[in-house]
Amino acid sequence: LPTTLEVLDLSNNDLKSLNLFLPALRELYLSGNKIQSLPSGWLLPNLQILTIQSNTLNMFGHSDLQSYERLQNLQAGQNKFVCSCEFVPFLQSEIKGGDVELTDGGESYICDSPLYLQEKPVGQVHLSVVxxxxxxxxxxxxxxxxxxAILLCILLWRLHVPWYLKMTCAWLKAKRNSRRRQRCREREGLESLLSFDAFVSYSEQDASWVENFLVPELEEPRDNDEESVNHRPLTLCLHKRDFLPGxxxxxxxxxxxxxxxxxIFVLSxxxxxSDWCRYELDFSHFWLFDGNAGGEAILILLEPLSKDDIPKRFCKLHKLMSSTTYLEWPQEEEKTGEFWRSLRKALRGEEEDY
Structure with missing residues (x-):
């Protein structure tokens, strides 16, 4: 083609592209072809009118139009436009009034994809942030x-929800396992199943006091003690000694x-x-204070302990400490005798009920 050509109509020629350098061309008509993108603007430096309707053009952008130095009018409707987040805002701004006038009107620019926008005019599309x-x-x-999730976990932790869930699951599981023992208790009688006078819950760090003071004082008979002669020695259940391994x-x-x-709770x-003791106390809060075990708990304070030091979720234990007299381990040696007499009386007083 001559380079002096000013008007060129190649409509309906099944063209897929146009790569001709035509420096004098002012008008170009390419409707009804299979062109997928706008011709390069640097090949057509004087182009003023471009018609490229009914092709397979899917989008064009600001940089494509800027490549045309003198383009004034563009007709690019009736193509298969992909309504992307880049194309839609650009074309809507051009429809409202850009450097290049879309002379075929905004209604001819129809979305072909995505599927939910198909057949919808580009000017009416509103894409969300998503x-x-x-x-x-x-x-x-x-x-x-x-x-x-982190805030919720912190809140649940502050409200002790994991503790309640753990203890509920443990209690339900233990409850199922206790049914067999309950039936056995009903058949054989309660007294036949009571192997110990007291179960002792204590911290491992207080084991020396339990083993060196509590156990010898309650379990070992003393010949020179009138009380030991009149009553049998007491039997204690200790987790280190009496729990079944496995x-x-x-x-x-x-x-x-x-x-x-x-x-007996040896509090300190x-x-x-102690996590171990807390777990033991946690379970007893569900089990013992719910009335499923033996008699009421006996609290021994090895050292001064404020009720505020006990977890607030153990409301029944707080109430028990407020309403029940608990035994305090005396610091003076001469007062230990009275302490042991009070403890034996509490234990044997419960025994007499059976």
Whole structure:
């Protein structure tokens, strides 16, 4: 073609592209072909009118139009436009009034994809933040969800929800295991199943006091003691000595409480801070104070201990400490005799009920 050509009409020629350098061309008509993109503007430096309707053009942008130095009028409707987040805002701004006039009107620019926008005019499309910033939206959503989850976990932890769930599950499981023992208790009688006078719950750090003072004082008979002569020695259940190895800890605790007339809690700072003791106390809060075990608990304070040091969720234990007289281990040696007499009286007083 001559380079001096000013008007060129190649409509309906089944063209797929046009790569001709025509420096003098002012008008170009390419409707009814299979062209997928606008011709390069640097090949047509003087082009003023471009008609490229009914092709397979799917989108064009600001940079494509800027490549035409003198383009004034464009007709590019009736193509298969992909209504992306880049194309829709650009074309809507051109329809309202851009550097290049769309002389075929905004109604001829119809979305072909995505499917939910098919047959909808580009000028009427409103894309959401989710549509245009999916990755950012997912990232922000995940971040917010993670933040909310962390806050929820903190809240649940502060409200001791994990503790309640753990203890409820443990209690339900232990409850099922106790039905067999309950039937046996009904057949053989309660007294035949009571193997111990007391189950002792204590911190491992207080084991020396239990083993060196409590156990010898209550379990070993003394010939020179009138009280020991008149009464049999007491039997204690200690987790280190009497728990069955290989059995579930909750089953061991429950079995020990069921087979004991009373339960002794040796309270101290060590007890409150110990995870083991807290677990034992947690379960007893469900089991013992719910009236499923033996008699009421006997509290021994090895050292001054404020009720505030005991977890607030043990409301019944707080109430018990407020309404029940508990035994305090005396610091003066001469007062220990009265302490042991009071403890034996509490234990044997319960025994007399059986």
């Amino acid at each position: 549509d245009c910033h999916r990755v950012l939206f997912v990232s922000v959503s995940c971040g917010v969800a993670l933040f909310v 059995h579930w800890i909750v089953d061991n605790i429950m079995s020990a409480m069921e087979r004991s007339r009373r339960t 700072e060590n007890f409150v801070q």
